[in-house]
Amino acid sequence: MGLLALFRRPPSSAQVAKERLRIIVAQERSTRGGPDFLPLLRRELLEVIRRYVNVDPDAIQINLEREEGRDVLELSVALPEKGG
Amino acid sequence: MTEIIVVTSGKGGVGKTTTAASLAAGLARRGKRVAVIDFDIGLRNLDLIMGCERRVVYDFVNVIQGDCTLRQALIKDKRLDNLFVLAASQTRDKEALSVEGVRRVLDELTADGFDYIICDSPAGIEKGAYLAMYFADRAIVVVNPEVSSVRDSDRILGLLASKTLRAEQGNGGVQEHLLLTRYSPRRVAAGEMLSVADVREILGLEVLGVVPESADVLSASNAGSPVILNAESIASHAYEDAVGRLLGEELPLRFVDEPKKGFFARMFGS
Ligand SMILES: Nc1ncnc2c1ncn2[C@@H]1O[C@H](COP(=O)(O)OP(=O)(O)OP(=O)(O)O)[C@@H](O)[C@H]1O
Ligand SMILES: [Mg+2]
Numbered sequence: 001m002g003l004l005a006l007f008r009r010p011p012s013s014a015q016v017a018k019e020r021l022r023i024i025v026a027q028e029r030s031t032r033g034g035p036d037f038l039p040l041l042r043r044e045l046l047e048v049i050r051r052y053v054n055v056d057p058d059a060i061q062i063n064l065e066r067e068e069g070r071d072v073l074e075l076s077v078a079l080p081e082k083g084g
Numbered sequence: 085m086t087e088i089i090v091v092t093s094g095k096g097g098v099g100k101t102t103t104a105a106s107l108a109a110g111l112a113r114r115g116k117r118v119a120v121i122d123f124d125i126g127l128r129n130l131d132l133i134m135g136c137e138r139r140v141v142y143d144f145v146n147v148i149q150g151d152c153t154l155r156q157a158l159i160k161d162k163r164l165d166n167l168f169v170l171a172a173s174q175t176r177d178k179e180a181l182s183v184e185g186v187r188r189v190l191d192e193l194t195a196d197g198f199d200y201i202i203c204d205s206p207a208g209i210e211k212g213a214y215l216a217m218y219f220a221d222r223a224i225v226v227v228n229p230e231v232s233s234v235r236d237s238d239r240i241l242g243l244l245a246s247k248t249l250r251a252e253q254g255n256g257g258v259q260e261h262l263l264l265t266r267y268s269p270r271r272v273a274a275g276e277m278l279s280v281a282d283v284r285e286i287l288g289l290e291v292l293g294v295v296p297e298s299a300d301v302l303s304a305s306n307a308g309s310p311v312i313l314n315a316e317s318i319a320s321h322a323y324e325d326a327v328g329r330l331l332g333e334e335l336p337l338r339f340v341d342e343p344k345k346g347f348f349a350r351m352f353g354s
Contacts, residue, residue, distance in 0.1 A: 012275025017231050018282045025238050025286055032242045 027061070034064040034071070045075070053079055086194040088201045089330075090220040090258075092244075094236030096207030098228045099265040102301055103323070104204035105133045106312035107224070110327035112167035113312075116199040119158065121189075122172035123216035124206040125181055131171045134161065135308025145173035148185035154192050163313065168198075178211060186215050209243060219249055222259040222330075224292060228266045229278040237262070238287055261292035263326060268297045269342040280340050293326030295319055296339045 011019070031038045042062055049055055055077065063074040091104040101124075108120035121144060122130035131137040142157035147170070154170075161167035170189075173180060193201050205216035217223060223244050227237040241260060245251055250258045264280060271277040278286075280294055300317035304310060312323040318339050325335050 014272070014275050014278050014282065017278055018286065021231055021234050021278075021286045024235060028235075028238065029242070033246060 030063045030065075038062060038064070049077060055080060086198050086201060087222060088190060088203065088220050089222045089224060090203040090205055090217045091224045091226060092205040092213060092217055092240055093207065093226040093233070094209060094213075094240040095228075095233045098226050098233050099295070099301075100207075100226050101129050101133050101204050102305070102311065103224065103226050103263060103265065103295075104202050105130060105310040106320075106323040107327060107330070108167060108200070108202045109134075109161075109164060109310040110312045110324055111200050111202075111330070112161070112164040114327065114331070115166065117166045117197060118200045118202065119168045119170060119193050119198050120202040120204065121170040122204050123181070123212050124172050124204065125178055125212055126172070126174065126176050127206065128172040128174055130204050131159075131169060132308060133305055134169050134310065136161065136169050136171075137308070140171045143171045143173040144189070145175055145180040147189055148181065154189060154196075163309075181212065181215050183215065183218060187219065190219050209239065213240075214243070214247060217244060217248055217258070220244075220258050221250065222261065224261050224263050225289075226263050226265055227283060227287075229264060229268075229272070229280075229283060231278075234278065234283060234286060241287065241289070260289055261330075262287060262289045263293045263295070264291060265295040266297045267294050267340065269340055272340075273342045280337065291337070292329050293322055294337055294340050295322040295326075 042060060046055070046057060046060055049060070059078040061076045065072040065074055089107075091100045091107070093100050104120055108118045112118045120130065120134070122128055124130070125145065128143070131140050136159045139159050142152040144157070146152050147154050147157045158168040158170055161169065190201060203216045203220065206212040225237050225240055227233050244258045244260060248258050250256065262283065264283060267280070268277055272279045280291060284291055296318055298311075298317060298319040300314055300319050301311050304314055311317055311319045312327075314320050322339055325338060328335050
């Protein structure tokens, strides 16, 4: 444990709730109004990626960005740390 | 001008019916003509909270199906002259409500000169909830300071922004408000419960009111009298403030901070 961790108070349960909600709400908003296939796309992508590396379901972020008349599907995959 | 207000939430049991009953009674007490409609087909409850359950002869579905006139189905409140209740049907047929049927009833209430029509939505995001919000000018999203309620509220906000007449017409959409209920300032201060500021920040919406957790809500439902009519209750004052804000008054939030302990209480414990 680092020295700082000794002084840092653990987050309160309300802070934990807030942080979780911030993330899930942002994720759900970003795909809202988008095509219905997004959840399925996410699941299938996860299967394909897992054939090569073992990632958690939350390692895949899908964002639908509206930009001047066209939609951009943004995809990011966080790979596990080497040797981790 | 008639204003149609939906009281909705996504998640069940958060306080929609309690809120719809109190806001309707509060608006009526200020001289507005108000009709409050139970959209929870199959699970009629608003009549009990309003205390008119034994006077239900015809219901919402009867009116839509032409079994009676709207006038016959509207139940006049015994306490407030300008307040009317339209009960939900007990039928198990959820298809009994239709967009056209709901439109006819709301149009007739509008033509009749009602100032406010309050639609008490069922939980969920199915047809009943959709119909309750479809014609709304304003939406009051009832939320408890708790993760699943907040998340469901956000889904409802998404539907309000896409699946309503105002959204389809593209003229500014439905005006949205948050109403926090079952709020416990003590637990917020202890870091155990999301605060008003947290919920406001996560959902990005202003709050119309904060109603504290209060035992008076249960006594009010036992008695069949909306809690806003119990002048002794802080829940009543909180709802009264929300009514004022609906009417455009600017009022500071009350009952959101833990009461400050006096000098002696601090010195001598508890
Ligand atoms: N401020 C409050 N303090 C304490 N209890 C409350 C408060 N508001 C609501 N309740 C209680 O919560 C329960 C659910 O309330 P209510 O029926 O209004 O919710 P609802 O959202 O209409 O439920 P449903 O989704 O089933 O229609 C009731 O038992 C009610 O007494
Ligand atoms: Mg209800």
